[in-house]
Amino acid sequence: MGGEVNAPFLTARVKLERRAVAAPPFVLDVSIEVPAGITILFGPSGAGKSTLLDCIAGLVQPQAGRITIGSETLFDSESRTNVPPQARRIAYVFQTLALFPHMTAEENVAYGLNGLTQAARTAQVQSVLRVFRVENLRTRRPPEISGGERQRIALARSLVTQPRALLLDEPLTGLDAELKHAIVDDLRSWNAARNIPILYVTHSREEVDALGERVIAMDRGRVVGQGSPLEVLEAPRRKRLAQSAGFENLLSGTVVELRPSDGVMLVRLSESACQIEVPLGYAGPGDSVHIAIRAGDILLANVRPEGLSARNIIEGRVVSMETRGTLIRLRVDCGAEFIAHVTPGAAQSLGLSREKRVWLVLKTHSCHLVEDSE
Amino acid sequence: MAALLLSLKLALCVSAILLGGGMPLAYWLAYSNWRGKFLLEAVVALPLVLPPTVLGFYVLVAMGPHGPLGRFWQMFFGHGLAFTFESLVLASVLYSLPFAVQPLIASFESVDRKLLDASAVLGAGRLRTFWRVVLPLSIPGVVTALVLTFAHTMGEFGVVLMVGGNLAGITRTVSIDIYDHVQSLEYAEANRMALVLLAFSFAVLTVVYSINREVGRQMGRRLWTPWAAK
Numbered sequence: 001m002g003g004e005v006n007a008p009f010l011t012a013r014v015k016l017e018r019r020a021v022a023a024p025p026f027v028l029d030v031s032i033e034v035p036a037g038i039t040i041l042f043g044p045s046g047a048g049k050s051t052l053l054d055c056i057a058g059l060v061q062p063q064a065g066r067i068t069i070g071s072e073t074l075f076d077s078e079s080r081t082n083v084p085p086q087a088r089r090i091a092y093v094f095q096t097l098a099l100f101p102h103m104t105a106e107e108n109v110a111y112g113l114n115g116l117t118q119a120a121r122t123a124q125v126q127s128v129l130r131v132f133r134v135e136n137l138r139t140r141r142p143p144e145i146s147g148g149e150r151q152r153i154a155l156a157r158s159l160v161t162q163p164r165a166l167l168l169d170e171p172l173t174g175l176d177a178e179l180k181h182a183i184v185d186d187l188r189s190w191n192a193a194r195n196i197p198i199l200y201v202t203h204s205r206e207e208v209d210a211l212g213e214r215v216i217a218m219d220r221g222r223v224v225g226q227g228s229p230l231e232v233l234e235a236p237r238r239k240r241l242a243q244s245a246g247f248e249n250l251l252s253g254t255v256v257e258l259r260p261s262d263g264v265m266l267v268r269l270s271e272s273a274c275q276i277e278v279p280l281g282y283a284g285p286g287d288s289v290h291i292a293i294r295a296g297d298i299l300l301a302n303v304r305p306e307g308l309s310a311r312n313i314i315e316g317r318v319v320s321m322e323t324r325g326t327l328i329r330l331r332v333d334c335g336a337e338f339i340a341h342v343t344p345g346a347a348q349s350l351g352l353s354r355e356k357r358v359w360l361v362l363k364t365h366s367c368h369l370v371e372d373s374e
Numbered sequence: 375m376a377a378l379l380l381s382l383k384l385a386l387c388v389s390a391i392l393l394g395g396g397m398p399l400a401y402w403l404a405y406s407n408w409r410g411k412f413l414l415e416a417v418v419a420l421p422l423v424l425p426p427t428v429l430g431f432y433v434l435v436a437m438g439p440h441g442p443l444g445r446f447w448q449m450f451f452g453h454g455l456a457f458t459f460e461s462l463v464l465a466s467v468l469y470s471l472p473f474a475v476q477p478l479i480a481s482f483e484s485v486d487r488k489l490l491d492a493s494a495v496l497g498a499g500r501l502r503t504f505w506r507v508v509l510p511l512s513i514p515g516v517v518t519a520l521v522l523t524f525a526h527t528m529g530e531f532g533v534v535l536m537v538g539g540n541l542a543g544i545t546r547t548v549s550i551d552i553y554d555h556v557q558s559l560e561y562a563e564a565n566r567m568a569l570v571l572l573a574f575s576f577a578v579l580t581v582v583y584s585i586n587r588e589v590g591r592q593m594g595r596r597l598w599t600p601w602a603a604k
Contacts, residue, residue, distance in 0.1 A: 059491050085494040098492035102510045111506070112496035161497060 008070035010034040010165045010197040014055045015064040028052060028062075028221040034165070034197040038188070040208055041201045042232070042245075043218035049201045050095070052218070053167045056199070057092045058085035069164050069197075091158035092167040097150055099142040105129070105153045106138040112161035128160040129153075131190055132183075148179045155183070159190060166191075166198045173202075177210065184211060205246040247292035247368070248339040255287045264311070264364055267291065272335025277311040278367040292368045295329065298340040299361035302350045312362035314338075318354055321347070328352075332360060376543050377551035378570065384459070384547060385527040388466045392474035392523050393516070395467075400478030401504065422472050430536025433465045437537065457539045462547075465537040466527050473522040481515025482508055514589045518582055525578040529571060 013031040020026070028048040032041075041049050054060035056067055058074065061082060067075040069090065074083045099108050109125045116124070129135040132152040137145055145153065151171055158166065172180045191198060202208065208215060208229050215232045217225035225232040253267040256275060264277045267289060276291070283289050305313060316334030323329075328347045330340045338360055342352070352358070403415060421429060436443045437455040443464075447455035455461050485508050493503040509516070531549040538545030540554065548567055555564035 057491075057495050059494065085491070086497045086499050088495070089497070090495065092492075092495040094488050094492065096486075096488050098486065098488040100489060100492070100507060111493070111498070114497060157496070 008036070008164050008196060010056070010069050010199070012052065012056050012067045013065045014052060014062040014067070016051065016055065016060070016062040026221060028055075030218065030221070030223045032216055032223060032226075034199050035214075036195040036197050037191070038198045038200050038211060038213045040211055040213055040215045040229075041199055041218060042205075042208055042215050043203060043224075045203050046220075047203075047218040048221040049203075049218055050169050053092065053169055053199065053201060056165075057090055057167055058083060058088050059092075089161070089163050090165045090167060091161060091163035093151075093154050093158050093169065093171045095170045095173065097142075097154040097171070099150060099154055099157070101142050104139050104141055105134065105145065108142070108153060109157045109160055111157065124160055128156045132156045132186055148175050148183070151175065152183060152186075155187065162194075163196065165196055168198065168200045170201055170203070172207070173204070177206070180207070181210060246294070248295035248341075249291075249293040249298075250370070251291045251293070251336055251338075253289060253291060253336075255283045255285050255289055257285060269336040274314055274335040276314070276362060276367060277364050278369055279365060283369070290370045292370045293338070293362065293366055295339045295341040297363070297366035298338060300330070300340060300342055300346070300350060300352070301359045301361060302352075302356070304359050305361060308361060310361045310363045312360075312364065312367070314360045314362070316358055316360055318352060318356045318358060321352065321354060332358060334360060377546050377548050377567070380459075380543065380546065381528050381548040384462055384466060385524045387463050388470055388527045389474075389520055389524045391463070391467050392470060393520060396471070396474040396478055396519065400475045400482055401508070403475070404479045404482035418475050419472050421469050426469065426530070426532025427536055429469055430465060430533040433461075433468065433533070434537050437461050437464070456537065457541060457545060459538075459544055462534060462538045462545055465533050466530060469530060469533045470523045470526045473526045474519045477515045477518040477522065478512070481512040481518075485511045514585050517585055521578050521582050525575055529575065 011033045016028040018026045055062045064077040073081050113121045134152045215229050217232050251269050253269040256266040256268050258265045265280050268275045314334045316332040319331040319333045327341045332338045435441050438444045444455050493507050534547050540546050552564050552567045
């Protein structure tokens with residue numbers, strides 16, 4: 001792509017502290033770089049994602065830091081630069097969308113277009129409404145428009161102004177997966193020609209998988225991981241991130257023994273005799289650790305399996321079975337309690353039922369060591 | 375009849391002035407983060423609790439030939455300010471200030487801040503945001519402010535008496551006229567005027583409360599009126 005040289009790069013280094021009367025102070029201290037294309041800002045709610053977007057848009061002033069887009073400085077605490085939001089040319093779609101309720105879809109979209117002839121303005125509005133497939137709603141007001149279409153209009157409104165970057169704060173929450181994909185595809189094709197940095201905030205693991213792009217993970221006001229979704233979320237180093245990244249099993253235990261030659265260590269799970277092998281981490285014998293395991297990474301067998309490469313084979317008893325959409329969620333008591341997902345077909349062929357004896361099979365590398373976030 | 379016309383003229387002038395001047399004041403009071411804001415809020419609300427005679431007394435002193443306002447007026451216009459129509463307008467503006475400003479503040483404050491943020495990131499400055507977003511969404515508040523100011527000025531008595539005296543055609547408003555008639559035991563005359571004011575006030579309140587009800591239905595909230603708990 002030849003566009004990469006000109007493509008504006010968004011950078012933000014932000015320090016901000018907020019004190020509340022009854023709560024511990026919230027500290028946002030991050031430094032991020034957003035290249036052209038979609039970058040996902042992922043983290044549990046309260047991580048400071050929206051505050052960071054507000055700082056980039058100029059709606060909140062950080063106490064210190066520097067925010068740039070391309071070669072222009074939007075905020076710099078040292079040189080006391082602070083470009084007001086209306087002059088930043090950074091589009092922002094809020095979680096609530098904030099469409100103007102007293103204006104039609106068309107008027108909403110045209111709001112940010114200034115200094116154009118009436119004809120040029122109408123043409124641009126028409127064209128962006130067409131790109132986002134809502135041209136039939138031109139004359140309707142937001143209260144008369146359905147959820148997904150409102151989201152499309154909000155996107156159209158912020159993109160028609162030819163922004164230098166786009167901030168999206170959970171813009172697609174509440175939509176079903178299919179609709180989300182359709183909107184994201186339209187956004188991608190819009191950006192194919194323009195190639196601006198897009199910062200997409202979400203706390204939903206599902207959306208990260210669906211978008212599958214660069215991820216910046218945040219927690220408690222800090223960046224805790226960056227890279228591909230696989231790198232960042234498959235090996236979460238922080239407990240809270242593991243929780244929100246969809247690791248159903250978060251077990252605590254004590255390191256019993258290190259086996260560096262095998263690249264593993266033995267961990268006894270708390271309040272049970274159950275021992276599992278996990279990859280070596282920064283821990284020594286006697287240290288307490290947390291282990292995250294995805295429910296979908298656990299294999300089940302109804303007889304003790306033999307001749308497997310998997311190192312962890314644990315005997316247990318099914319405590320409950322719950323159908324959730326296309327899968328069945330099992331709680332298995334092995335001393336410690338595990339959650340495992342199986343398909344209805346698998347459950348049937350294994351003859352699973354409550355109180356049934358089963359063996360759980362865990363690959364060593366499906367057991368992720370996580371840091372305590374305290 | 376002259377008294378009624380005078381009252382209408384006064385109410386129109388006061389409403390127009392307060393609409394123009396009340397909006398920036400209300401905007402500032404609604405959105406400013408200044409720590410001393412409560413002081414100004416208290417000053418604006420003062421006429422709600424102050425006896426009209428007290429307000430009228432100080433306004434009269436200020437407008438007198440030795441008062442700052444009176445001297446200023448004398449310098450510019452060559453005649454005194456007290457006991458003129460202008461003095462009535464000035465005093466009434468002060469007296470009706472909360473009735474214009476409070477509903478405006480309430481409706482400006484109830485505009486979703488996210489809409490203001492959205493307007494800003496779409497490139498609009500404060501003035502444009504005010505005209506295109508805040509004001510259109512505050513129309514019920516503006517109507518309430520206008521109606522209350524107008525009605526309150528129409529029925530004013532104490533302040534007018536203190537500041538304007540009782541000069542037929544210049545400062546003799548409806549309520550003063552009624553008082554005069556009663557003093558002269560002309561009950562029929564007094565009753566005619568009183569009925570007009572009663573009907574007028576009732577109509578005004580009907581309008582305000584029906585707007586309130588409509589807005590309440592649409593937005594799940596009520597606008598400010600001096601008779602409802604804020």
